[in-house]
Amino acid sequence: MVRTPKNQALGKALRQAREEHGLTLRAFAKRLERDPGVLSRWETGDRTPRPEQVAQVLTSLSINGERYEEIVALAYGADDPNWVATTLPAQRQQLEAVMDLERRATQIVEVSPLMIPGLLQTSDYIGAVMEGGGVPESEIGARTAHRISRREAITGQRPPGLVAFIGEAALHQVIGSRAVMRAQLQFLDRMAARANVELRVVPLASGWHPGLEGPFFLIRSGLDEVVHLENRKSGLFLHEHADVKIYREAVGMVESVSRNAHESRSIIADLARRMEERR
Structure with missing residues (x-):
């Protein structure tokens, strides 16, 4: 089974x-x-x-x-090829499953065309997203702390490799305020210095690529690979080989149009520096 x-x-x-x-x-x-x-x-x-x-x-x-x-x-449906979560309890269970998979992962690949990848978001950036999304103020602190705790997967002992493909638009989209974005970009630059983290910027001029269809995670643990997709209303896990293969190929297509790690870090650091100069 x-x-x-x-x-x-x-x-x-x-x-x-x-x-x-x-x-x-x-x-x-x-x-x-x-x-x-x-x-x-x-x-x-x-x-x-x-x-x-x-x-x-x-x-x-x-x-x-x-x-x-x-x-x-x-x-119910635990052996089905897809796990779709549309209710709040089911989405909470999926988030716990994602965190568990991240802790056991050997590699995590995230494609995020319009926002900073979740594992690399600062607390102020997360809070601004939640505030803009209508999350009750009384819940933002706890939810932010919960999301920040996910980062331990890539900063702890023997962390998995993280390859994050970030759309150039995400670097310019002001979430919260310019100060929030400046700190967020500076944080990205620091994370890019870690041996297990590779950031790849996907230029606006790259033309069509699968990342434009929406963000997704590819999580690898040993021989197992799963894909997780999330939108405003639902979350979806895919684990069957044929489905995972499609997203593995999509990663290759996104990689082919992205900047290399050195160029990407320079882009992020330069943008952060220019925002600092305009304070």
């Missing part, structure tokens, strides 16, 4: 629920009168339990209410 982002998210939720109650896998399997090997494969995503089996696990752990409903919902 192929592991999917959704059944891995389900497995993680089941494992966390068990561990919160201080139960070993063997002890919990005995309580449920199930083979501990089967339970282990549920938790790793190598095998997907049926919704009624998930319900049995959660009921045994006295988990109910909204959390119960969200975890059981993960069991």
Whole structure:
């Protein structure tokens, strides 16, 4: 059985629920009168339990209410080729799955034609995006902190390689204020100095390329590759080989029209310097 982002998210939720109650896998399997090997494969995503089996696990752990409903919902369509999230709870589950994949990744490729890539956004830039998007002021601080925590994936010990293709338009689009953008560009320049981070600017004059169809992530972990796409209303995971291959080829097309890493860093640093001079 192929592991999917959704059944891995389900497995993680089941494992966390068990561990919160201080139960070993063997002890919990005995309580449920199930083979501990089967339970282990549920938790790793190598095998997907049926919704009624998930319900049995959660009921045994006295988990109910909204959390119960969200975890059981993960069991439906967990083996499907696509994971589409349109509700807020499902989008939250997808974001957690993205963060988990980023922490385990060997390489992350992000194509972002109109905005600064999420892993490279400053807190002020994130806050300005949320404020402009109508997020309640009382929620902006917590949401910003949550997004900033994603950066630990590329700044911690043994981080994955990050290749970020940034549309030139994103460097000139003022989000929040000129001061916010100046600090954002300066931060990009500092991140580009990291050995595991490669920034590639895609010029406005590059003509058509797949990045113009919308932003996307390609996350690689060992032999596994998944694609994540996100828009204002929904998120989508793709994991089947044919689908991932299309986006891998798209990365190659974007790379062919982008500036190299040295030129890109010079473009970013020069723009940041000019904004500093105009203060």
